[in-house]
């Protein structure tokens with residue numbers, strides 16, 4: 165059996181570089197504020213009238229700001245395996261971009277394993293597999 169191609173579960177939200185994946189945000193060309201998910205129509209900075217954006221790969225590491233566990237099926241655009249398996253969610257603060265990015269934490273890591281301020285890095289994992297391909301999503305993993 166041949167391996168199925170790996171594709172992004174959310175097209176254009178992150179790179180598919182398995183060694184060093186990066187989330188893809190957008191940077192306002194006027195005030196340099198970075199947004200994730202991508203902002204493409206207008207800048208949310210109230211002091212800025214920028215309407216042009218460029219793609220901005222985000223930092224691969226950040227620190228835990230908060231975490232929780234999802235013991236219920238999350239809303240779209242999150243797609244969960246069926247049957248649903250509870251998982252940990254971390255809000256990770258990216259220092260350079262000064263933003264918090266939510267993500268599922270890799271399997272086996274419980275809320276009680278994480279501490280606020282702990283360093284995390286971005287990894288790719290399989291969200292689910294269908295007939296055509298393996299759908300990939302980003303996850304946060306504690307830095308060893």
Ligand SMILES: [Zn+2]
Pocket residue numbers: 192193194195196197207208209212213214
């Ligand atoms: Zn702006």
